Amino acid sequence: MESLYLLIPIALLFAVVVIWLLIWAVNNGQYDDLEKDGWRSLNDEMKPSDTQRNDDKSD
Numbered sequence: 265m266e267s268l269y270l271l272i273p274i275a276l277l278f279a280v281v282v283i284w285l286l287i288w289a290v291n292n293g294q295y296d297d298l299e300k301d302g303w304r305s306l307n308d309e310m311k312p313s314d315t316q317r318n319d320d321k322s323d
Contacts, residue, residue: 289295
C-alpha cells in the first residue's frame, strides 16, 4: 500500500509528459505529411555513381 504513494504520482507525471510530447509533436508539424518520404524514395531518379562514369570513360 505504501508503494502506491510513490507509484501513482510517477504514473501521473509520466502521463503528463507523454501528453505534452504528443501535443508538441503535433504543433511542430511532425504528422503533417506522413507519405511524402515514402513517395520521395520511389520517385527519385537513379543517378549513376562516379565509378560507373569512370568506367564508361575508359571504354
